[in-house]
Amino acid sequence: MKIECQINGEARSFEADPEMPLLWALRDLLGLPGAKYGCGISACGTCTVHLDGAPVRSCVVPVATVAGKRITTIEGLGGEHPVQQAWIELQVPQCGYCQCGQVMQAAALLARNPSPSREQVREGMTGVLCRCGTYPRIEAAVLRAAELSRAKESQS
Ligand code: FES
Ligand code: FES
Structure with missing residues (x-):
C-alpha cells in the first residue's frame, strides 16, 4: 500500500505492507535509523518516536495507521x-x-x-x-x- 505522511517536516510517500511496524519502515525504507529495536513488544521504549506530537513505540505501530500523520524521529530534533x-x-x-x-x-x-x-x-x-x-x-x-x-x- 502507498503511505503518505509527514516525517521530520517533509512530505514522504512510500510503498509498504500495511502491517509493517513503523520502526521497520523508518529504518529500512526511509533511511532513518535513529530509533532502535529493543524488544518489539512495546516493553522497552528504545524505538520511541513522536506521532502527531505524542510519544509512541514505533515497533508496535502498523505503518498503515500513520497515513496523513506527522512523525518526528530523533533525526528531526x-x-x-x-x-x-x-x-x-x-x-x-x-x-x-x-x-x-x-x-x-x-x-x-x-x-x-x-x-x-x-x-x-x-x-x-x-x-x-x-x-x-x-x-x-x-x-x-x-x-x-x-x-x-x-x-x-x-x-x-
Ligand atoms: S523496541 Fe522495545 S518498545 Fe519498541
Ligand atoms: S541501555 Fe545503555 S545507556 Fe541505556
Whole structure:
C-alpha cells in the first residue's frame, strides 16, 4: 500500500505492507535509523518516536495507521534541541542503546509540560528502560533541558 505522511517536516510517500511496524519502515525504507529495536513488544521504549506530537513505540505501530500523520524521529530534533544539549552537557549515555528513545520521550514530555517537577519527570520517563542504569543522569538532564528551553524562550 502507498503511505503518505509527514516525517521530520517533509512530505514522504512510500510503498509498504500495511502491517509493517513503523520502526521497520523508518529504518529500512526511509533511511532513518535513529530509533532502535529493543524488544518489539512495546516493553522497552528504545524505538520511541513522536506521532502527531505524542510519544509512541514505533515497533508496535502498523505503518498503515500513520497515513496523513506527522512523525518526528530523533533525526528531526536537529541536534540543537535543548534535550540534546542537556544530554551532552550532563554526559548521560553509557552504552547509548536506549538513548534515542530517552531523548524522544523527554522531548515529548517537555513539549507537553515545559516546567515539570522531579516527580513529573520520573513519571513521564517511565517505560523507557536503560539497562545501564543511567536514570539519575536522565532525570537531571530532563530538568536541565527544561531550564535551557525556558532560557531560550526568554531570549526570543
Ligand atoms: S523496541 Fe519498541 S518498545 Fe522495545
Ligand atoms: S545507556 Fe545503555 S541501555 Fe541505556
